[in-house]
Amino acid sequence: MGKGITSRQENYSQWYNELVVKADLAENSAVRGSMVIKPYGYAIWEKMQAQLDKMFKETGHQNAYFPLFIPKSFFSKEASHVEGFAKECAVVTHYRLKNGENGIEVDPDAKLEEELIVRPTSETIIWHTYKNWIQSYRDLPILVNQWANVVRWEMRTRLFLRTAEFLWQEGHTAHATAQEALEETQKMINVYADFARDFMALPVIIGTKTENERFAGALETYTIEALMQDGKALQSGTSHFLGQNFAKAFDVKFADKSGQLEYVWASSWGVSTRLMGALIMAHSDDNGLVLPPKLAPIQVVIVPIYKNDDEFNQVSEKATKIQKLLQAKGISVKFDNRDTHKPGFKFAEYELKGVPLRIAIGPRDVDQNTCELARRDTLTKEIISQDVVADHIPALLDEIQSNIYNKALKHRDSTKHFVNTFEEFEKAIEQGGFVYAHWDGTIETENKIKELTKATIRCVPIDNPLENGTCILTGKPSTQRVLFAKAY
């Protein structure tokens, strides 16, 4: 098989890199750290976008669009924000090229008075804009989302997981009270968790970040953390309670019902093309992608088996009939009637691309009114009557969706550790998986543990039971376990 990939066992990291490229999802570009998202990868992202957008609108949000460029001075206005992003900014300094001695060069006469930053996130430009939108409590809440590209000049990049440019959505909301902004923050992390569970078939832990890992400018950051097959965690979405930090930085006040001026309260929340990485790493196997049916661009592929035109015509007639029945049920079906490739090649290709169901029909099937139905998730096959196959498939797609979720959940739960000593902790982290341990609540201890084990506190789970214990490193008292793991 020309497209064979390294196995997960052999080298998980290489397996991922090869899979992304060979399944035609994305590839590296000529621009350092920027990827090209290929049509098949983009089709999955479009399905994610469409569903998320629907969920945002159902929760009262509207889309808008803000500038790509942010004046440099805006960044300085929120101290911890600039601290967080200054080291990885793409900076526009000029606005013209010209013909020079060595060909095309930057025109030194076209230097900007103030440099522009390519947005790494849009809090500053948006809160500058909100200042004009908000005068009174009647203007609140503002519930706006933006689908956009952003740039963070990461030094070590990896397709989907960490790229210099990525696609995302960023919600930016403005509220009259702290309570309302906090509720919004929590509502949206739950939207993300619902999306991960119901569409990506991805179980996630919802929790809050420690001060160390909080978004630059936030009072509280909520996260969803997913476990990958190699036992490492992937932060898959975040929602930030920003308090009045950006309202103060950009002087955004509103008159409340009594006419008194107050600073506005804020949230922001986002998920990105990183979700593509999560989707791939959580479910796929050594044969290729395993896509949950709800996000698969092709849910069913039909492959004809034939030796001559006569057989092809007979098989095609049956295949087209099944295709039409499935399409009438709203299922996305591809009938791969290419004459340039053999069935074996096609089988391998759709396995690699994670198509949930494959139907094969050959001359014998025509005679016997049957077809072969193969599941991508279990790699099992059954022979089924052509009369019932279309009726059977919707429920089967649901079953596959559940099975993929349950498999991921089982893997996560089977690698879950509760540890009480540092030795146990080290061993558990080495094994991989989510590790629940007591921590004394200080940044110093958190950093020390990271230094010793590479494990970080992924979150303080929101449904955490209180439990007295002692910190695994310092022995100091603790009231709850927090979630540790190595992470992407």
Added chain:
Amino acid sequence: MGKGITSRQENYSQWYNELVVKADLAENSAVRGSMVIKPYGYAIWEKMQAQLDKMFKETGHQNAYFPLFIPKSFFSKEASHVEGFAKECAVVTHYRLKNGENGIEVDPDAKLEEELIVRPTSETIIWHTYKNWIQSYRDLPILVNQWANVVRWEMRTRLFLRTAEFLWQEGHTAHATAQEALEETQKMINVYADFARDFMALPVIIGTKTENERFAGALETYTIEALMQDGKALQSGTSHFLGQNFAKAFDVKFADKSGQLEYVWASSWGVSTRLMGALIMAHSDDNGLVLPPKLAPIQVVIVPIYKNDDEFNQVSEKATKIQKLLQAKGISVKFDNRDTHKPGFKFAEYELKGVPLRIAIGPRDVDQNTCELARRDTLTKEIISQDVVADHIPALLDEIQSNIYNKALKHRDSTKHFVNTFEEFEKAIEQGGFVYAHWDGTIETENKIKELTKATIRCVPIDNPLENGTCILTGKPSTQRVLFAKAY
């Protein structure tokens, strides 16, 4: 009316600028030439996007995503392309900020080896990528589209019509033959024309650009030209036959069936948020926007009339019933039950925002089982039974859609001129509208006419009848009339 706008008669240009802002479509941002697209404006753009995307997919295209940044050297590879875009490029030269003496400054140690251009259009990065995607005729055609933001450092900007950053789609296709690439180019300009007619209610002339006005790097540029209410033309979409120019610049060859290597043939085509400008300027009036129902975010608004809670409850019950009936028909309806604003204010607001139909229900309507139905396009009202209003509306929305189109068509045709002398030409151009005149086919004459009258050749219409005549300026022989107008 607090939101009153300048009339078209008084100052068309100011009318447009005020309307865009007051109807909550867009506003200028803190970044020179970059706009903020507000939720209401973005909702219209989303409707355009959704429909265009559907039409692209129906014609066999897939979406993908390519990098925002383009290495400077890529631009130099296609000579006329760099000539066309070098003067308006945003250039990224550094990748880090730092704390300096005067606050945050660009870190001189973080200078890029090669500067990156923020894409003004993506031919170069895409053809660099296609080199790896194309080896054989089996890899062709490639039919890819990208939805993206682009930046052109325009010196004089105007909301939607000409902005430094704008949103667009750009199709980039690769073909085995010149014929196929040309057919694709023509197919897509027709898709744009269909979209303009059937969704934007905008009649357009399809034609080819003169050499002067061609896209930088194209052998032929097709355009759709629309007429605005002030008699000026607006180029609304273009489709380019690129020949083998980019394939040669980026060395993209394919092996044909006989194994021979040939350069690949290309097309590219795009429409942008400029279409928002066309939509606004073609149909709107002194009361505000007039939106074609197919692109209106709110197709019907229901405004309750009441003096007390009792009346409100009675009116609401009827309003909600009508709302549900309309929603069941797939119509987008808003019931504006805000208690903070009077009906008169709401009427003016939805007129300003171009909502095609308004239903008002008051206590008397409750008694008589009626409601008042008002059309935005004609500003006419009728009293209609609550029992039939919902059934009446779908056909009425279609009628409004047609009426808006016919009005624009009538305006265009009534201002059409066929002129034979330069004096007639000058007068016709002064009056505004599309002017058909003979031209000798030279760039010199075209430039001279522009210099004298500010009119440009918008296109050579594709369905142009051949007709012997003499150039209005030079008297030299000509075989067909071309389309002149002043343009945005």
